[in-house]
Amino acid sequence: MxxxxxxxxxxxxxxxxxxxxxxxxxxxxxxxxxxxxxxxxxxxxxxxxxxxxxxxxxxxxxxxxxxxxxxxxxxxxxxxxxxxxxxxxxxxxxxxxxxxxxxxxxxxxxxxxxxxxxxxxxxxxxxxxxxxxxxxxxxxxxxxxxxxxxxxxxxxxxxxxxxxxxxxxxxxxxxxxxxxxxxxxxxxxxGGAPPLFAAKDYIDRHLGDHELTPARVAAAVGMSARHLGRLFAAEGDTPGRYVLRRRLARARRDLADPATRHRTIADIAHRWGFASHAHFTRVFRAEYGHPPTDLR
CATH class of the missing domain: 2.60.120.10 (Jelly Rolls)
Known part of the structure; x- marks a missing residue:
């Protein structure tokens, strides 16, 4: 095709x-x-x-x-x-x-x-x-x-x-x-990249996985969850906050894309790992200063 x-x-x-x-x-x-x-x-x-x-x-x-x-x-x-x-x-x-x-x-x-x-x-x-x-x-x-x-x-x-x-x-x-x-x-x-880079790449490829956790990421890239947390802490971040930001960015892109107008906000939120529509709306507003409905 x-x-x-x-x-x-x-x-x-x-x-x-x-x-x-x-x-x-x-x-x-x-x-x-x-x-x-x-x-x-x-x-x-x-x-x-x-x-x-x-x-x-x-x-x-x-x-x-x-x-x-x-x-x-x-x-x-x-x-x-x-x-x-x-x-x-x-x-x-x-x-x-x-x-x-x-x-x-x-x-x-x-x-x-x-x-x-x-x-x-x-x-x-x-x-x-x-x-x-x-x-x-x-x-x-x-x-x-x-x-x-x-x-x-x-x-x-x-x-x-x-x-x-x-x-x-x-x-x-x-x-x-x-x-x-x-x-x-x-x-x-x-390939041979620093562990934090590999962890971020793994996260980015699994954002839609509702079972994505720091422990799962750490295991995938061959380190302990504690060490993964320390790597993110060196950048003033946490694995959880990084996952949230990346999920929000993907959802925001889909919401603004005319090709996805047929999909509901709840569908898009679920696609990117958000189990609750209410939670998605709350964290989206906190990140971008407006509700997701403003993009529709």
């Missing part, structure tokens, strides 16, 4: 006056992807293309260009907030990725996963192409620091094949391709 990926938008700077290309590129990205600043380094100015598609819960940008640097500054993070995790796969060229804790270098076939709420700089010293997956934060575990993954990882090879097929034939994307992509990204990011 297939469900076509929907084309969101497409842009090219080739037809623009060289003096206008950077401003046009920055404005397009602000609207379609993320707020950033761009600096070209080729004599002919910025020559770049971008195609944005949606498949399932994910968006993907297919970006190609000549030598340039893009930067998401701290000021841009504040003025143009973006609450996503980005997974950027370099298909050709080489890149450097600067962030608050250091610098990563990437070659063709390598991937970097990072948080759009934090500043970064992405530089390309030669013609490049990348596939960038835009993941809503509520679908993925927290990314405490940008992480690079090498091209020889089997999960990354499978992810590359999937993303290239979405880019090449968006009209024939397999049903569930977004979940497959998320599963592959989770396999990459949790």
């Amino acid at each position: 297939t469900q076509p990926a929907s084309l969101i938008s497409r842009v090219s700077t080739a037809h623009l006056d060289p003096a206008d290309r950077v401003a046009a590129w920055e404005e397009y990205n602000r609207r379609a992807l993320v707020g950033l600043k761009c600096s070209p380094y080729a004599e002919q100015g910025l020559l770049a293309t971008q195609t944005n598609v949606r498949f399932g819960a994910l968006r993907m940008a297919d970006i190609a260009g000549n030598e340039h640097v893009i930067e998401r500054t701290s000021a841009a993070c504040r003025a143009l907030p973006k609450d996503s995790v980005f997974a950027s796969l370099v298909l050709s060229g080489e890149a450097v990725f600067y962030h608050g804790r250091g610098c990563l270098t990437l070659g063709a076939g390598e991937l970097v996963v990072y948080d759009t709420r934090r500043s970064y700089l992405f530089g390309f010293a030669a013609p490049m192409r990348q596939l960038l997956v835009d993941i809503p934060r509520e679908l993925f575990a927290e990314v405490p620091s940008p992480a690079r993954f090498s091209a020889d990882r089997s999960a990354l090879r499978a992810l590359r094949t999937l993303l290239e097929s979405v880019a090449a034939r968006p009209e024939a994307v397999a049903d569930g391709a977004d979940e497959t992509a998320l599963d592959l990204l989770r396999a990459l990011t949790t």
Whole structure:
């Protein structure tokens, strides 16, 4: 079974006056992807293309260009907030990725996963192409620091094949391709990841389980419930509060989605692990300052 990926938008700077290309590129990205600043380094100015598609819960940008640097500054993070995790796969060229804790270098076939709420700089010293997956934060575990993954990882090879097929034939994307992509990204990011990251990932994949408890999470990732509690406490949190926030975020997304208008608030609450409609309404209002009915 297939469900076509929907084309969101497409842009090219080739037809623009060289003096206008950077401003046009920055404005397009602000609207379609993320707020950033761009600096070209080729004599002919910025020559770049971008195609944005949606498949399932994910968006993907297919970006190609000549030598340039893009930067998401701290000021841009504040003025143009973006609450996503980005997974950027370099298909050709080489890149450097600067962030608050250091610098990563990437070659063709390598991937970097990072948080759009934090500043970064992405530089390309030669013609490049990348596939960038835009993941809503509520679908993925927290990314405490940008992480690079090498091209020889089997999960990354499978992810590359999937993303290239979405880019090449968006009209024939397999049903569930977004979940497959998320599963592959989770396999990459949790393989050898810190225990807290693995615990959060397990929670995020089992939010609809009404039997989800700290003890169950701890057992799934190979630690005691007490140790799990200490890991969350180091962030000023608890496993229970984390589960509640993530469940509320998923429910809120469904409530705001026109595709789920046929489902009742009680159905959506139950889907995301809330046994009581009254309890769901109470904690939703406490978290967001308004009742869930405001989204209907």
